[in-house]
Amino acid sequence: MTDIDITSKTMDGMGPHGTKVGLLRVLGPAHVWALGVGIVLVGEYMGWNFAVGKGGAYAALIACWFAGILYSCVAMIDSEVTSTVASAGGQYTQAKHIIGPLMAFNVGLYLVFAYTMLEAANAITAGYLFSVVATMSGHATDLDQRPFIILVIMFLAWLNYRGVLATLTFNLVITAIAFLAILILFLSTSGIVGGGIMEHAALFEGHELPYGWIGVLAAMHFGLWYYLGIEGTTQAAEEVRSPARALPFGTLAGIMTLLIAATLTWYVSTGVLPWEFLGDGVNGSVAPLFDTARLSGSTGLVWLLGFGTLFATLASANGCINDASRAWFAMGRDKYLPSWFGAVHPKYRTPYRSIVFLVPIALIFALGAPLDQVITFSILSGLLGYTFMPLNIILFRRKWPLNSIKRGYEHPFHPLPAITLLALCGVTYFAVFLGYGTQLVAMIGFYIVVSLWFHFWRYRFVNRGAQFTMPWPKPQGY
Amino acid sequence: MNLWNFMEYAAWGVSALLGLHMLVDWLKTDSTYSEEVLTSSREGELEALAEEHKG
Amino acid sequence: MAHYNPPTQGKVSQLIDVVVLVILTFGALFVPLWLGMAGAAKTVATADANPTWESLGQTPAQAAKYEALGYNPASAHDLILARFDYSFSAGALLTMIVVVVLYYVLILRFSESEYREVIAEKFGRE
Numbered sequence: 001m002t003d004i005d006i007t008s009k010t011m012d013g014m015g016p017h018g019t020k021v022g023l024l025r026v027l028g029p030a031h032v033w034a035l036g037v038g039i040v041l042v043g044e045y046m047g048w049n050f051a052v053g054k055g056g057a058y059a060a061l062i063a064c065w066f067a068g069i070l071y072s073c074v075a076m077i078d079s080e081v082t083s084t085v086a087s088a089g090g091q092y093t094q095a096k097h098i099i100g101p102l103m104a105f106n107v108g109l110y111l112v113f114a115y116t117m118l119e120a121a122n123a124i125t126a127g128y129l130f131s132v133v134a135t136m137s138g139h140a141t142d143l144d145q146r147p148f149i150i151l152v153i154m155f156l157a158w159l160n161y162r163g164v165l166a167t168l169t170f171n172l173v174i175t176a177i178a179f180l181a182i183l184i185l186f187l188s189t190s191g192i193v194g195g196g197i198m199e200h201a202a203l204f205e206g207h208e209l210p211y212g213w214i215g216v217l218a219a220m221h222f223g224l225w226y227y228l229g230i231e232g233t234t235q236a237a238e239e240v241r242s243p244a245r246a247l248p249f250g251t252l253a254g255i256m257t258l259l260i261a262a263t264l265t266w267y268v269s270t271g272v273l274p275w276e277f278l279g280d281g282v283n284g285s286v287a288p289l290f291d292t293a294r295l296s297g298s299t300g301l302v303w304l305l306g307f308g309t310l311f312a313t314l315a316s317a318n319g320c321i322n323d324a325s326r327a328w329f330a331m332g333r334d335k336y337l338p339s340w341f342g343a344v345h346p347k348y349r350t351p352y353r354s355i356v357f358l359v360p361i362a363l364i365f366a367l368g369a370p371l372d373q374v375i376t377f378s379i380l381s382g383l384l385g386y387t388f389m390p391l392n393i394i395l396f397r398r399k400w401p402l403n404s405i406k407r408g409y410e411h412p413f414h415p416l417p418a419i420t421l422l423a424l425c426g427v428t429y430f431a432v433f434l435g436y437g438t439q440l441v442a443m444i445g446f447y448i449v450v451s452l453w454f455h456f457w458r459y460r461f462v463n464r465g466a467q468f469t470m471p472w473p474k475p476q477g478y
Numbered sequence: 479m480n481l482w483n484f485m486e487y488a489a490w491g492v493s494a495l496l497g498l499h500m501l502v503d504w505l506k507t508d509s510t511y512s513e514e515v516l517t518s519s520r521e522g523e524l525e526a527l528a529e530e531h532k533g
Numbered sequence: 534m535a536h537y538n539p540p541t542q543g544k545v546s547q548l549i550d551v552v553v554l555v556i557l558t559f560g561a562l563f564v565p566l567w568l569g570m571a572g573a574a575k576t577v578a579t580a581d582a583n584p585t586w587e588s589l590g591q592t593p594a595q596a597a598k599y600e601a602l603g604y605n606p607a608s609a610h611d612l613i614l615a616r617f618d619y620s621f622s623a624g625a626l627l628t629m630i631v632v633v634v635l636y637y638v639l640i641l642r643f644s645e646s647e648y649r650e651v652i653a654e655k656f657g658r659e
Binding site: 022352 | 513516521
Binding site for chain 1: 536537539540542547548550551553554555557558559560561562563564565566575590591592594595598599601602604609611612613615616617619621625626628629632633635636637639640641643644645646647648649650651652653654655656
């Protein structure tokens with residue numbers, strides 16, 4: 001295998017002899033971290049607080065930690081499989097090699113929908129921020145948010161089109177600033193540096209668990225939001241210089257960053273904002289960290305968290321465009337979708353047709369659908385994806401036991417994380433059912449219809465043996 | 479016309495320019511290169527890469 | 534097993550496939566919206582005609598925060614008193630469980646048959 005040069009500018013190191021026009025291997029572990037955390041961190045700036053509304057402040061903390069366990073399992077399982085199946089498409093390619101084509105098609109769609117919807121939600125939030133800033137700076141009439149929503153999507157799509165290195169370096173910078181903003185807010189309001197303004201005991205008095213324990217269950221729905229998207233790190237697999245090391249490292253560092261950020265966010269926001277206000281993300285606190293900064297009385301903090309919120313939405317939308325287009329591209333390359341999408345730009349080395357194709361779709365959702373619907377669609381697609389992961393790892397270990405192929409990372413305590421993950425997914429289905437049962441059934445109806453479409457029509461265009469590209473031995477039991 | 483009205487028009491304008499740039503580049507790329515070259519990317523083989531690192 | 538040669542797909546057919554997929558996607562999101570079945574709204578169970586911070590169940594410390602945020606008892610009334618309704622019927626829960634389980638069974642069964650074909654062609658039969 002000496003004819004592969006992964007640093008070559010002309011050959012990309014893909015396939016047995018490399019191919020001429022593939023994605024470019026330029027990213028390091030820091031970019032993987034930025035991609036994972038960048039997508040998710042916006043969840044700390046907005047959205048997680050719906051969990052407070054669902055069950056009160058304590059329920060949101062319990063949901064935060066249980067969702068943290070759920071995502072730690074996701075990160076561990078993902079790291080193991082991905083350190084072996086490193087390919088653009090991430091979980092889609094994992095499913096293709098481990099469970100089967102139809103599962104892979106569904107997983108690919110989960111990814112594209114979860115990310116495209118999240119991108120639309122971010123653009124909506126960014127547009128809202130521009131209007132808030134306009135009002136604060138004395139603009140009399142209501143700002144037309146549409147040009148700003150479109151600009152956000154267009155600019156980030158353009159950045160993605162032009163190359164992955166610039167895209168994710170941009171993400172690294174703005175994600176780091178947004179994360180630092182949370183740390184600074186915590187340090188300056190909690191009393192560690194200067195006077196503290198936390199009043200947890202007084203604010204919780206009489207409102208410990210306003211819905212009782214069912215509220216804790218219901219809060220799990222939005223507990224996912226603290227971390228939703230961390231699994232997207234795998235999409236960068238074909239563009240990372242040494243995937244077997246960088247992907248597990250970036251993913252696990254990412255989940256640790258998020259556990260810290262989520263707990264700090266809960267701490268500062270619930271210590272300052274009453275739960276009814278905090279928990280209503282539509283009429284109350286749209287951007288809880290920003291509102292916390294407003295009550296701190298410091299103009300500097302208000303600006304810092306204002307920019308933090310904007311940067312977090314941009315970083316998230318940016319990562320979403322990156323991930324959704326990689327998944328769409330990977331499906332096109334295998335002819336699961338029209339092969340036309342499997343093209344790579346010869347100069348920029350990006351899946352340019354997939355990037356351009358997803359722009360109008362994101363725009364339609366960002367301009368035409370209400371925020372909570374868009375977000376629920378995103379969470380549901382994510383949840384279906386997490387349900388697939390335990391099945392994936394159990395079958396992976398059964399078909400290729402530990403000694404049969406080399407793994408860059410082996411997660412501990414198998415099958416405990418898989419069983420925990422499955423159980424927590426069950427709890428979350430119930431939580432979603434409590435609020436959005438109709439959507440859940442409608443969406444699964446959609447996936448059943450497209451599955452039948454794929455199995456009976458689309459799959460005829462797919463090469464059978466050739467889509468299995470990993471140099472693995474024959475799976476056990478076949 | 480105040481600052482924010484100007485910003486609205488600027489946002490429309492910049493969006494259109496970025497969109498146009500992608501569209502023009504896309505059409506130019508599609509007509510310059512053959513479909514075989516553009517879709518020649520294949521899925522990776524990680525084990526091969528790991529072995530190369532060791533060797 | 535015999536090598537399977539997929540037919541090449543024409544441009545028009547590719548386009549139709551994309552259109553079908555896009556229509557299904559928009560359908561899944563917008564149909565529940567149009568039918569008015571979407572969303573879980575909060576409602577105020579019993580309105581308070583003359584709300585004060587005490588009657589809304591707020592301690593002085595909590596009331597102070599609301600005032601700092603620019604609320605008075607009247608404007609905070611709906612925000613504070615609105616609650617979700619978590620009651621549900623066993624039938625609805627059962628429907629959801631059946632749908633989710635059926636979906637995964639369907640996918641796993643079809644995937645398995647397709648997967649066996651892939652492995653057979655890739656590695657050959659023993």
